[in-house]
Amino acid sequence: MPAYNEAGTVSVIIEKVLAQPCVRELVIVDDCSSDDTWRVLQQLADGDPRIRLHRHEVNQGKGAALRTAFRHISSPVTIIQDADLEYDPAEYTRIIAPIVSGAADVVFGSRFIGSEEHRVLYFWHSLGNKFLTLLSNMFTNLNLTDMETCFKAFRTDVLRQLRLTENRFGIEPEITARVARHSPRLRIYEVAVAYHGRTYEEGKKIGWRDGCRAIFAILKYNLRD
Ligand SMILES: Nc1nc2c(ncn2[C@@H]2O[C@H](COP(=O)(O)OP(=O)(O)OP(=O)(O)O)[C@@H](O)[C@H]2O)c(=O)[nH]1
Ligand SMILES: [Mg+2]
Structure with a gap:
């Protein structure tokens, strides 16, 4: 769980994560939050041994927070969980099912398929998301429907082989390109x-700006290799 200035949501989301029977450990990286996030995290970590805390001395971005977290995972399956309340941990069992059954190495949780609940929000954001997924698919030759989703789950041994480098939101297209080219x-x-x-x-x-960086990352990690 990467966390940056999420004091308003972090305790609720952590409670939901730890309520899932499949969660063995929760590795959280505070990305040098300037609000109360770190203090809240320390309090919560005292109450549950499954929480593992790390903190960046300077803010570096979601990608950097994830890369720090990935170095400290000991469980065989990893799922990325943002520290806001946009994605629901109650779905973990369903998301990791293809990995647990041995069918998949990586699972993307897609917001754009199925009949699950979706809050109706920004049109231009959804168009931007679809464009980035389309562009990524054109280079990777994958038929994903949601490249930018936070819910990405991995066999941890596979995750360790990905050699990720992005610090900010370019991490999503980078993960996708590395997974596709593995x-x-x-x-x-x-x-x-x-x-x-x-x-x-x-x-x-x-x-x-994050959308522009995503386009750059799609080109960089697909063309370079
Ligand atoms: N924005 C931002 N998020 C960070 C950073 N470092 C870690 N994060 C965490 O990365 C996760 C994703 O960030 P979000 O801002 O929720 O990004 P998003 O879900 O793509 O977009 P919105 O929620 O719509 O802003 C959250 O858990 C953040 O707390 C950072 O430097 N900036
Ligand atoms: Mg979010």
Whole structure:
């Protein structure tokens, strides 16, 4: 769980994560939050031995927070969970099912398939998301429906082989490109997930610059290799 200035949601989401029977450990990286996030995290960590805390001395971005977290995982299956309330941990069992059954190496939770609940929000964001997924698919030759989803689950041994380098939101297209280009070929699945998107007033931070960086990352990690 990467966490940056999420004091308003982090305790609720952690409670939901730890309520899932399949969760053995929760590795959280505070990305040098300037609000109360770190203090809240320390309090919660005292109450549950499954919580493992790490903190960056300077803010580096979601990608950097994930890369730090990935170095500290000891469980055989890993799922990325944002520290806001947009994605629901109650879906973990369904998301990791293809990995647990031995069918998949990687699972993407897609917000754009299935009949799960989706909050109706920004049109231009959804168009941007679809465009980035389309562009990524054109280079990777995968038929994903939601490249930018937070809910990505992995066999942890496979995750360790990905050699990730991005610090900020370029990490999503980088993960996708590395997964697509992995040799031997990985078995990638999608599972429909609900999405409770938030507004900028509620804390949404992502903006058009992140979209530009995503385009750059799609080109970089697919063309370079
Ligand atoms: N925005 C931002 N998020 C970070 C950073 N470092 C870690 N994160 C965490 O990365 C996760 C994803 O960030 P979000 O801002 O929720 O990104 P998003 O879900 O793509 O977009 P919105 O929720 O719509 O803003 C959250 O758990 C953040 O707390 C950072 O430097 N900036
Ligand atoms: Mg979010």
